[in-house]
Amino acid sequence: xxxxxxxxxxxxxxxxxxxxxVAAYAGLMDGKEVSWLPSYGPEMRGGTANCSVCISDxxxxxxxxxxxxxxxxxxxxxxxxxxxxxxxxxxxxIDSTLVDKKCSRxxxxxxxxxxxxxxxxxDLAGLANIILLGTLLKHTGFAAxxxxxxxxSKCVPPKKQHLLEPNMRAIRLGMDY
Amino acid sequence: MxxxxxxxxAAIRSGCRxxxxxxxxxxxxxxxxxxxxxxxxxxxxxxxxxxxxAINMVYGAASAGVRAMTSSSSPGISLKSEGIxxxxxxxxxxxxxxxxxxxxxxxxxxPSQADYWQATRATGHGDFHVLVFAPSTIxxxxxxVGMAFEKAxxxxxxxxxxxxxxxxxxxxxxxxxxxxxxxxxxxKPWATNGHEGKRAHNIVNSxxxxxxxxxxxxxxxxxxxxxIKATEARAExxxxxxxxxxxxxxxxxxxxVKSAVNTAREMGIRAGMIRPITLWxxxxxxxxxxxxxxxxxxxxxxxxxxxxxxVRLAVNGKRPVDFxxxxxxxxxxxxxxxxxxxxxxxxxx
Amino acid sequence: xxxxxxxPKALLDVPTHYCPGCTHGIIHRLVxxxxxxxxxxxKTVGVxxxxxxxxxxxxxACDMVEAAHGRAPAVxxxxxxxxxxxxxxxxxxxxxxxxxxxxxxxxSATRGENITVIFVNNAIYGMTGGQMAPTSLPGQVxxxxxxxxxxxxxxxxxxxxxMLSTLSGVAYAERVTVDxxxxxxxxxxxxxxxxxxxxxxxxxxxxxxxxxCPTNWGLTPNEALQWLRDNMLPYYPLGVYKDTTxxxx
Numbered sequence: 001x002x003x004x005x006x007x008x009x010x011x012x013x014x015x016x017x018x019x020x021x022v023a024a025y026a027g028l029m030d031g032k033e034v035s036w037l038p039s040y041g042p043e044m045r046g047g048t049a050n051c052s053v054c055i056s057d058x059x060x061x062x063x064x065x066x067x068x069x070x071x072x073x074x075x076x077x078x079x080x081x082x083x084x085x086x087x088x089x090x091x092x093x094i095d096s097t098l099v100d101k102k103c104s105r106x107x108x109x110x111x112x113x114x115x116x117x118x119x120x121x122x123d124l125a126g127l128a129n130i131i132l133l134g135t136l137l138k139h140t141g142f143a144a145x146x147x148x149x150x151x152x153s154k155c156v157p158p159k160k161q162h163l164l165e166p167n168m169r170a171i172r173l174g175m176d177y
Numbered sequence: 178m179x180x181x182x183x184x185x186x187a188a189i190r191s192g193c194r195x196x197x198x199x200x201x202x203x204x205x206x207x208x209x210x211x212x213x214x215x216x217x218x219x220x221x222x223x224x225x226x227x228x229x230x231a232i233n234m235v236y237g238a239a240s241a242g243v244r245a246m247t248s249s250s251s252p253g254i255s256l257k258s259e260g261i262x263x264x265x266x267x268x269x270x271x272x273x274x275x276x277x278x279x280x281x282x283x284x285x286x287x288p289s290q291a292d293y294w295q296a297t298r299a300t301g302h303g304d305f306h307v308l309v310f311a312p313s314t315i316x317x318x319x320x321x322v323g324m325a326f327e328k329a330x331x332x333x334x335x336x337x338x339x340x341x342x343x344x345x346x347x348x349x350x351x352x353x354x355x356x357x358x359x360x361x362x363x364x365k366p367w368a369t370n371g372h373e374g375k376r377a378h379n380i381v382n383s384x385x386x387x388x389x390x391x392x393x394x395x396x397x398x399x400x401x402x403x404x405i406k407a408t409e410a411r412a413e414x415x416x417x418x419x420x421x422x423x424x425x426x427x428x429x430x431x432x433x434v435k436s437a438v439n440t441a442r443e444m445g446i447r448a449g450m451i452r453p454i455t456l457w458x459x460x461x462x463x464x465x466x467x468x469x470x471x472x473x474x475x476x477x478x479x480x481x482x483x484x485x486x487x488v489r490l491a492v493n494g495k496r497p498v499d500f501x502x503x504x505x506x507x508x509x510x511x512x513x514x515x516x517x518x519x520x521x522x523x524x525x526x
Numbered sequence: 527x528x529x530x531x532x533x534p535k536a537l538l539d540v541p542t543h544y545c546p547g548c549t550h551g552i553i554h555r556l557v558x559x560x561x562x563x564x565x566x567x568x569k570t571v572g573v574x575x576x577x578x579x580x581x582x583x584x585x586x587a588c589d590m591v592e593a594a595h596g597r598a599p600a601v602x603x604x605x606x607x608x609x610x611x612x613x614x615x616x617x618x619x620x621x622x623x624x625x626x627x628x629x630x631x632x633x634s635a636t637r638g639e640n641i642t643v644i645f646v647n648n649a650i651y652g653m654t655g656g657q658m659a660p661t662s663l664p665g666q667v668x669x670x671x672x673x674x675x676x677x678x679x680x681x682x683x684x685x686x687x688x689m690l691s692t693l694s695g696v697a698y699a700e701r702v703t704v705d706x707x708x709x710x711x712x713x714x715x716x717x718x719x720x721x722x723x724x725x726x727x728x729x730x731x732x733x734x735x736x737x738x739c740p741t742n743w744g745l746t747p748n749e750a751l752q753w754l755r756d757n758m759l760p761y762y763p764l765g766v767y768k769d770t771t772x773x774x775x
Contacts, residue, residue, distance in 0.1 A: 021348070024348060033350075035348065036347060037343060037346060037347040040203055040346055059314075060349070061433065061436030061439070062433040062510075195607060197604065225633070226630070226633035229597065229629075230597070230633065231600075233593065233594060233601050233604065234601070236601050236604060237602060237604020237607075238604035238607060240571075240591045240601070240604070241609045245604065245608070260594065369591050369605070370589065370608075370612065371568055371570065371588070371609070372568055373568045378587055380591070380592070381590070382591070383592065
């Protein structure tokens, strides 16, 4: 598989870094080279958060994703900031509950998922990030589905194992959307 | 595993049981990891009242003969510089980690390589050097921590891991050497750990009021430095053999440069890269050798150009040496580096 | 012939660099006597300061470490955490302990580091030639307070034992002096107790020794001791400021 450069962006607290971690772990489960690089800032909650995930057959060069092949955007600011950076032929998965804009670019695939609303509706509050990751998985195939499930069981901490099942549901919900 | 955590785990596996630190972004995970692990393995994690106190605790622990370390980021290293000078002056081994951020002053908290001069030229007052290792992957962080402890012990001097916020914060898979692997340690008959009535008292000290005496200790130390310079310099060479343009970069920047070199090769430009792994001693020979065949050097850093001094010293006027960089936490993009390479290639024709 | 007086074993037979009439010699001897009495020289590591006692590492027979100015308690912390069964002491002056090293002093105390601190307070920077110390008295003339210490601009002297006694980590804080044989005996008992506390793992112990500096005070040794009695002791009253050890003094 070619190099997958994924950029995930939104507000702190939306689980951006967690979703990125799941993607990176999934790549690892597939036997790929991976890297995960968070933005870090002074605020712990509510500020902008984004992270770069690289999945490749080759050792990762720059771990910083400036031109994403796949963008996962969970707020307007991130959408505005990064939508033009997506490479032609790339994919943007956008939480349409939080971003009420439509992209005019025709050289990329934009997928609008009302993930936050869906999450609330399906008793998956707080898992909009994972729903979007599921959609991203369907459109990019950044890892095998089984690898993503394995990654989730790795990334959900042992003390919070009761959250594993909802996470799995969220991934499938995103894939089926 | 996160870079900072990998550093901490590697130190523990290298037999370090004494960590003294102080929180500062972007290295705090090193301390947090130590705080979690050390009590479980009978080690010491101590959050000091300042960076100054932390490095002096390292001085005390190193005097006792144990493997001791501290970690910080740029402004904190400035505070530690006093202690580092004393540690060097007293010929004590220890490990110091600098996960660099932008400066000067409070600067910023994003990745930077602007402490190169500090690490290789002036980690503190006086005539001395510190071993400086510059990893560029999380795996290499792990490997170099072990080596840094070993070399520090072998040469009785402080060693530094010079990383940056990107390496500290990013996650990559790593594998650790087998837990059972023997930790190489050396006897430390000089340690102040109680004479037990078996020897004269040991003194750990850096004060010599008689100039000729002080000069002698320094000359002795610099003779050791000559051995180190001759045997311990390390670098990775990437596509250097037939390269017309040799890029020089270390740490996280070298990853970006490698991407740019690959793209340049695809475009038919014969670019290569030398990546210093030790910054002191500097891999002068690798640069000198490349200067025989390459036409042009380009040094890339996350600073206004610090390591480029060492590249120029090594090239010694033989070839042009250009510099490209960003500073203050701005990370150079592979595309920008590529543009520089293309400009040089175009000019060289 | 019975030996009635000899040099403590823990004090090496070398001439010191201290000025005539300086009380460092007496205090060194008291520390060495305590080490001898407790039989701990073989496992003791001392930390010397920057200041007049900077070369104490040449005088004590135990292992010694020379610290940077003010950092002795941090260095002692590093030693003690690495060698919990050894005995670690610092020997510091007023500039070292109460000015440049205040943070190290306060925090090693509040952590309750199980170390022994010998604090020599003579209200002046001796080694650099008589400048104002954090413990110089109001009105005291020094090289850097040529018109006397004006508390409006130079602030007030620090009372270290009083300050540290408010910290929960401190097991024992006593102020003594060495101007008379009786006071020397009290000081000896206090210093020995401060070491015994460490052996008993009681925590941070400090003995402040109010001391004289004839050279920089510009007085004869005897006049200096009288000045100490007349000026220092009213501001720095002798006594036990804290003792949570419960043992007999």
